[in-house]
Amino acid sequence: MKIAIVIFDKFTDVDLWLMWDLLNRVQIKNWSVKILGEKDSHISATNIEVKTHAGLEEANDADAVLFVSGQGTRAKMIDKDWLSRFHLNPEKQLIGSICSGALILAALGLLEGKTATTYPTSKAALESFGVEIVEKPFVENGNVATAGGCLAQQYLVGWVIENLANQEWKDLILKSIQPVGEGLFFADAENLTRLYAPIIKVQTV
Amino acid sequence: MKIAIVIFDKFTDVDLWLMWDLLNRVQIKNWSVKILGEKDSHISATNIEVKTHAGLEEANDADAVLFVSGQGTRAKMIDKDWLSRFHLNPEKQLIGSICSGALILAALGLLEGKTATTYPTSKAALESFGVEIVEKPFVENGNVATAGGCLAQQYLVGWVIENLANQEWKDLILKSIQPVGEGLFFADAENLTRLYAPIIKVQTV
Numbered sequence: 308m309k310i311a312i313v314i315f316d317k318f319t320d321v322d323l324w325l326m327w328d329l330l331n332r333v334q335i336k337n338w339s340v341k342i343l344g345e346k347d348s349h350i351s352a353t354n355i356e357v358k359t360h361a362g363l364e365e366a367n368d369a370d371a372v373l374f375v376s377g378q379g380t381r382a383k384m385i386d387k388d389w390l391s392r393f394h395l396n397p398e399k400q401l402i403g404s405i406c407s408g409a410l411i412l413a414a415l416g417l418l419e420g421k422t423a424t425t426y427p428t429s430k431a432a433l434e435s436f437g438v439e440i441v442e443k444p445f446v447e448n449g450n451v452a453t454a455g456g457c458l459a460q461q462y463l464v465g466w467v468i469e470n471l472a473n474q475e476w477k478d479l480i481l482k483s484i485q486p487v488g489e490g491l492f493f494a495d496a497e498n499l500t501r502l503y504a505p506i507i508k509v510q511t512v
Numbered sequence: 513m514k515i516a517i518v519i520f521d522k523f524t525d526v527d528l529w530l531m532w533d534l535l536n537r538v539q540i541k542n543w544s545v546k547i548l549g550e551k552d553s554h555i556s557a558t559n560i561e562v563k564t565h566a567g568l569e570e571a572n573d574a575d576a577v578l579f580v581s582g583q584g585t586r587a588k589m590i591d592k593d594w595l596s597r598f599h600l601n602p603e604k605q606l607i608g609s610i611c612s613g614a615l616i617l618a619a620l621g622l623l624e625g626k627t628a629t630t631y632p633t634s635k636a637a638l639e640s641f642g643v644e645i646v647e648k649p650f651v652e653n654g655n656v657a658t659a660g661g662c663l664a665q666q667y668l669v670g671w672v673i674e675n676l677a678n679q680e681w682k683d684l685i686l687k688s689i690q691p692v693g694e695g696l697f698f699a700d701a702e703n704l705t706r707l708y709a710p711i712i713k714v715q716t717v
Contacts, residue, residue: 320536321689324529328662331525331558352708353536358561378708424692427701428708442698444691455692457533458663462691484526486649486667487629487660493647496632503557503583503633 308471310340311369313411314359315389317379320351321457322405326373329464332480332502333472341365345389352377363392369400371467376406376426384414384432401470403452403463412453413438421448424455513676515545516574518616519564520594522584525556526662527610531578534669537685537707538677546570550594557582568597574605576672581611581631589619589637606675608657608668617658618643626653629660 310330314323323342330340343366344359351357366372372395374380383389393415395402404412406426412418413436424446425433433440445454445462454463461481468477483502485491515535519528528547535545548571549564556562571577577600579585588594598620600607609617611631617623618641629651630638638645650659650667659668666686673682688707690696 319533320529321526321533324525324533327560328524328526328529328558353533355532356563426704427692427696427698428704430698430701440698442693444694456694456696457689459691459694484662486664487632488647489649489661489664491632491661493632493635493645496635499631499633 308335308338308371309365309369310338310371310373310467310471311343311361311366312340312373312375313363313366314342314344314349314357314375315377315379315383316349317352317382318349318375318377319406319457320353320355322376322408322460323351323357325457325460326375326405326464329460329480329484330467332483333468333476334501335472335476338472345392352379363389367394370471371401371403373402373463373467374404374408374411376404376408376429378407380407380410380429381432384410390414397450399450401450401452401467403454403467405454405460405463406457407432409433409438409453409455410436412451417451418453421451422446423448423453424459425453426455513540513543513576514570514574515543515576515578515672515676516548516566516571517545517578517580518568518571519547519549519554519562519580520582520584520588521554522557522587523554523580523582524611524662525558525560527581527613527665528556528562530662530665531580531610531669534665534685534689535672537688538673538681539706540677540681543677550597557584568594572599575676576606576608578607578668578672579609579613579616581609581613581634583612585612585615585634586637589615595619602655604655606655606657606672608659608672610659610665610668611662612637614638614643614658614660615641617656622656623658626656627651628653628658629664630658631660 341360407429444459546565612634
């Protein structure tokens with residue numbers, strides 16, 4: 308299974324790293340997670356440099372494609388050259404976004420006639436694409452899903468893991484980041500060790 | 513206010529980036545957040561390279577020092593050279609950890625006679641330091657605090673922001689990452705814009 312996370316300059320840091328970290332906890336064979344971008348590295352909203360693993364075109368044959376958020380979405384949603392490099396297929400691929408990443412899904416025509424959610428500060432821009440917006444953390448329409456609010460990445464990642472791995476991995480991985488005493492318990496220790504096998508998958512693909 | 517986040521090789525990605533992102537949402541003058549390490553860059557548990565902003569010694573005069581987690585804590589908690597570079601003062605500084613970062617607080621003698629929390633898979637190692645462990649997401653003892661479970665970074669960061677900025681910033685910032693419809697609402701949009709001022713503080717310090 309190949310999962311692509313698409314970034315660009317001025318992305319919201321935690322909207323990349325929470326999903327990245329969670330998706331990397333799936334320890335099954337041939338599970339690959341890569342960060343894609345148009346450059347060898349991109350600069351986050353807080354000026355952090357992140358190297359990409361591959362170019363944008365790898366999104367086109369990934370099993371799941373996830374778009375991050377951030378101020379940079381405003382430039383990308385009108386960047387025709389950048390948008391034209393994607394040939395995504397919602398019949399065959401899971402396609403999702405966190406927060407203002409929904410603006411890119413809309414610009415790619417993936418939200419036509421669909422409901423969606425986004426970050427509060429991106430609602431007006433998303434409405435300008437004619438998308439019907441609902442005040443929910445996660446909106447799934449077949450193979451296209453949007454999530455709003457950074458921590459709603461849990462719903463988005465859970466959806467990907469349940470569909471491409473299974474519900475057992477989803478439940479264990481989402482449990483693994485809960486606060487101790489509030490969803491995660493010391494008695495879970497043995498089960499958690501399944502998530503931290505010494506495999507660095509990115510290097511092996 | 514100077515906030516230092518200490519990293520090392522094999523750190524847990526989200527245990528750096530959630531607190532980093534949240535702490536960078538405070539938009540007040542002279543608020544500085546830096547990532548410290550013994551090298552110019554460190555490699556995370558998922559093989560991501562992160563450049564550091566400064567060396568470990570800057571922790572010694574920071575207003576708050578936060579230790580991240582990850583498999584790398586096992587090497588650092590017995591690395592006497594590395595530990596000897598810290599001269600932290602819990603009378604003057606806020607000192608905290610997420611998950612297995614508590615092992616470093618213990619190794620520095622900061623948890624002697626105190627209760628603490630940690631990640632389930634680090635409980636036995638922390639007990640070996642003689643620390644009394646409680647099954648809670650956040651344990652505060654004066655200026656020393658431990659948090660367990662990645663999302664408990666919200667408690668840890670909230671504690672730092674409330675003490676070094678104020679409760680209004682804490683409440684707004686913690687709200688800003690909640691899922692839409694579950695703590696964050698479209699009506700919050702205008703208030704949220706206060707968090708995304710075009711200031712890159714790391715560059716200005």
